[in-house]
Amino acid sequence: MKKEIVKQAFIKTIPVMAGYLVLGVGFGVLLAKIGYGPLYAILMSVTIYAGSMQYVAISLIDSAASLISVAITTLLVNGRHLFYGLSMLEKYQNIKRKPYLIFGMTDETYSLLCQEESKEEDYYFYITIFNHCYWIIGCLTGNLIGTLIPFNSAGIEFSMTALFVAIVVEQWLTTKDHLPAILGFVSAIVCLILFGPEHFLIPAMLAIMVLLIVIRKGGNENE
């Protein structure tokens, strides 16, 4: 039974494995370039475990940014995770290993778990820890031997985009109410145009929240 859950979780995480290994290797190489070795690669991938933030961290470390600006940058880059937690509150109620599951809730882990209807705790746990392991292995490998990899892997990072596209299509096919998906897409595009690629996520999330609340009110009045 347990074996079955581990297997299910593993299969589910294969796309993330491809993405994380590539992004992790990319991070490891960059970290090595500014002069930090495997210990730092392990420390960062284990304790920070946030893909895009670790890329930003490289330039923060390299420029010896003050702790205040490090904290503010982290808030801005990772602020979106606040909203992930909001939608996992009910699912993660009464779960023993909750602290680790919350700690490990990256974009990709969230994307795999938010579509699941009430699965067993073990399933959530294995998905989270498998993804964390891929990330650590990727970062470490890149840091140690990244520049030696002969295979032309240009474009393989698209697996992450493909994962999100497949999830959106799947959700579209299984739900009747398509308004949240359309709102998310349109808000993101509008905010991308208004605020640019570096700063659009937080305004987009706020716009999505406000719009979702507004359409809910509208819906109630019609009833």
Added chain:
Amino acid sequence: MNNYFPLLQIITISLVTMLVRFSPFLIFNKQEKLPDIISYLGKVLPTAIMAMLVVYCLKDVNITIFPYGLKELIAVLVVAMLHIYKRNTLLSIVCGTICYMLLIQLF
């Protein structure tokens, strides 16, 4: 590299990231029943966020210069079409990624 300042920076990033991830649970944990609005958002946010993340992944694509984001568009369509026909997540991702890699490396 020979001082401990980078370590402090890493600890700061780690703590702030955890703060962000844990705060919804810390704020709402004590309540027996979640406020209606929060449990409503919990149901509709995931779909909206996933659509947003697709845009996030493609945010650096420049559609004003050649090839106008066509490679990304083609690969996204391959994933979407394949998924509509086969409903197999892994298959959609693998084929879409191979298609994108070929487009990037050959053209």
